Amino acid sequence: MPRRFVIEAVMVATYGHLLVPSSPIDYVVPYSSIxxxxxxxxxxxxxxxxxxxxxxxxxxxxxxxxxxxxPLNRKKIERTMQVPWRESSPLLLNERIQFTIVHAVDSAQYGEAFDPIETELLLTALKFNLPLLSDQFEFQDKLIQAEIPVQIYDIEDFEFAVEEGISATDMELSKDF
Structure with missing residues (x-):
């Protein structure tokens, strides 16, 4: 089973090491970032x-x-766009990378503190209980300051996130301190 991360589509194009992971990856991408x-x-x-x-x-x-x-990927994406919060069938880039597109819907809940893409990223991570990958220090700081219960990895820690990561159990234990 591939390790899943919520990410902006442009990050995959910008950071070449994201295209050569050591283990199978499923990049979960809000449609608006495409x-x-x-x-x-x-x-x-x-x-x-x-x-x-x-x-x-x-x-x-x-x-x-x-x-x-x-055409096949576009058809999968179009089907996803018919229902809010629907996930597409996997779009296979190669044997190690697949994309899942989500018809994320912006929410006013975080709209004042975060821009629309950031809001969709964090809501997708929360809804599907997935970690986020980001290179945006300001975004990471805002998530921490707002105490939003989402796991986030800096893009530079990608290999750690793929190989080891922090388990949901570890996250729950850290809340007790």
Missing amino acids: LELYDMRDGSDPVMEDPDDDAHVKNKIGELIAFFED
């Missing part, structure tokens, strides 16, 4: 500071968009 890929690919704002890195990441974003637009 829509962000189009803005990033087509927008004039750079995704990365270095022009060569920016061109490389935009190319990877284009490849990820093409993957999601594949």
